[in-house]
Amino acid sequence: MESGDKVWEVFVQKKPGLAFKHAGSCHGYDKKMAIQNARDLYTRRGEGRALWVVPSEAIVSVPLEDSEAFFDPGDDKIYRHATFYKIPDGVNHL
């Protein structure tokens, strides 16, 4: 990559109250340029009312080869789901 030019991940919030959603990436040399480029690229038609840009290199993720083991602790705890519990017939609002 050209010196100084960075890739940024772009997150757009469509409406107040909604979660920010990953929209894609853009280029920029600094924060201000990155967020202006993100605006021009991802919100030309009112797609959002708030924006985040994060340097791509700052995103941390789980290496693919580790993902099975990494997510494993969640898989065997079925009692974390509401459907695990039996509620007698006739009991409502549960």
Add this chain to the structure above:
Amino acid sequence: MDKFEKAFNDIIEKDLKVEPRDWMPEKYRKTLIRQVSQHAHSEIIGMQPEGNWLLRAPSLRSKQVLLAKIQDEAGHGLYLYSVAETLGITRQEMNAQLHSGEAKYSSIFNYPTLTWADMGAVGWLVDGAAIVNQVSLQRTSYGPYSRGMVRICKEESFHQRQGYEIMVQMAFGTPEQKEMAQDALNRFWEPALMMFGPHDADSVHKGQSMAWKIKRESNDHLRQRFIDRTVPQAEFLGLTIPDENLKFNEETGHYDHSPFNWDEFWNVVNGNGPCNEQRLDHHKKAHHDNAWVREAAAAYAAKTETIVA
């Protein structure tokens, strides 16, 4: 077959999406980089034939609309460059490949735009053909490419309607304007059909791309869909499609057409079209002339950005 290859094959089999960090065959990655970067370059080079009419647009409204459309094309190019970057190629490398001729862009942009009616024909036919192709690509197996296509398709329909509106104004205008509209159709019809690429029997990349679900429908299939949609639109305009063998076939339910002039197609692909040199030279010049902006931006960022270095 190791577990990564099996995981990849399962994704393709089940019509799921391959994501940037998933394992993928090297050939899959290379094919996508070639296709997506070519797609991106087409959007960017495609700004030039339209930019030609920006300062000569016949009204403020048409100028504003054309400017917005060209800005969209830039946006589409950037979405697509971003997609290619997730596959491990940099923006700089893609630019270098475009400049060296290693990477191609759609041949259609090597034709000149001679009259204002060409702005109509480009939007109606060129964007129309692109939409047929891109709607199909929304189902491509590579996740970022698929999502890019969804976004692009939403925006493209404005482009095609904008083009058709110009065609309506010209075709129902003065006799001279109608003549211009017909002339634009005459020049852009066959090149637009050739945008779908060679016939299926001659398509080099077809088999593997279809098996990997990078492409979902064949060139000929998409081309026929475009023809079937477009002929009635030309009839409405009272214009004649420049193909004397064009006829509705009751049996197949599709329009038959003459064979295309593929020599002309390959000649333009290989760099001998009317504007190949002009388009590339312009891109190189803009890139070189703007080097100082990149240098200044880098110097400014080095000075002011302390948190994210």
